[in-house]
Amino acid sequence: MNFDEQLHHLIDEALKEDVGDGDHSTLSCIPAGAKGKAVLKIKQGGVLAGMQVALKIFSYKEPASVFTSFKEDGEEMKYGEKAFEVEASVHTILQCERLVLNCMQRMSGIATLTKQYTGKLKGYKTRLLDTRKTTPNFRLLEKEAVRIGGGVNHRFGLYDMIMLKDNHIDYCGGIENAIEQAFDYVQTKKPDLKIEVETRNLDDVRKVIAIGKGKVFRIMLDNFTPEQIEEALGLIKGDFETEASGGINLDNIEDYAKIGVDYVSVGALIHQAKSLDLSLKAVIV
Numbered sequence: 001m002n003f004d005e006q007l008h009h010l011i012d013e014a015l016k017e018d019v020g021d022g023d024h025s026t027l028s029c030i031p032a033g034a035k036g037k038a039v040l041k042i043k044q045g046g047v048l049a050g051m052q053v054a055l056k057i058f059s060y061k062e063p064a065s066v067f068t069s070f071k072e073d074g075e076e077m078k079y080g081e082k083a084f085e086v087e088a089s090v091h092t093i094l095q096c097e098r099l100v101l102n103c104m105q106r107m108s109g110i111a112t113l114t115k116q117y118t119g120k121l122k123g124y125k126t127r128l129l130d131t132r133k134t135t136p137n138f139r140l141l142e143k144e145a146v147r148i149g150g151g152v153n154h155r156f157g158l159y160d161m162i163m164l165k166d167n168h169i170d171y172c173g174g175i176e177n178a179i180e181q182a183f184d185y186v187q188t189k190k191p192d193l194k195i196e197v198e199t200r201n202l203d204d205v206r207k208v209i210a211i212g213k214g215k216v217f218r219i220m221l222d223n224f225t226p227e228q229i230e231e232a233l234g235l236i237k238g239d240f241e242t243e244a245s246g247g248i249n250l251d252n253i254e255d256y257a258k259i260g261v262d263y264v265s266v267g268a269l270i271h272q273a274k275s276l277d278l279s280l281k282a283v284i285v
Helices: 003-019 051-061 090-120 139-148 166-172 175-188 202-212 226-236 253-259
Strands: 035-042 066-069 082-089 127-129 162-164 195-199 218-222 241-245 263-265 278-282
Touching: 003 051, 003 090, 003 139, 035 090, 051 066, 051 082, 051 090, 082 090, 090 127, 090 139, 090 253, 090 278, 162 166, 162 175, 166 175, 166 195, 175 195, 175 202, 195 202, 202 218, 202 226, 218 226, 226 241, 226 253, 253 263
Parallel strands: 127 263, 162 195, 195 218, 218 241, 241 263
Antiparallel strands: 035 082, 035 278, 066 082
């Protein structure tokens, strides 16, 4: 499925989860034909994310709804600003309210934290990757928020890249055997898949270099210190893409970038991000 198809599925399932057999709070006191207007108020500064998602949520529920944007995804936002206004059935507004806020607050928090990380990388060639450490069934939007914040999406799942991590290597009996078997699998079954290999020490790096040319496209340097990464890059000599991972944070990310590693991956972009404060308020005229 493409992005829009996945988003459609997410919206459908989320509304089913929330509405169930009926929004009885709304059904009990709001006439079915009532029309209304609401505005998204920004109550905390940061990077705005989820505008297009909000539009699609309201459009999914009510195709004739009118969505007016005042800001765009990726823009800096300040307390007191308005992000959008929506005109629709009051039932639609109230049933979509929580889903819109949950998505936008979460996405804006991730985009804001990602922007802080990418800000540390300005002037360096190193690019910022996310990981698969995401909320189940919400990965689509969490990774979209990383992209909005200036990061780069790593693989989306187990299906779009082969990544030979420590457990794969140990179960396979060693790094050489894992690479050979993975490459044979790619050649015979999935020729479009790229192979990345996790290394735990410099000996692992040497093994990948020895047999991986033409088979492996990226070497992950897992839990390496900046000094160890510098030594590893000297061995790799640009023959493979390189990714530093493990223990990287806002305080030390620049230490890795200075060395010239191609990518740094940071799970904290998503699992440590804090949702930002937004609210959807009725407009009474």
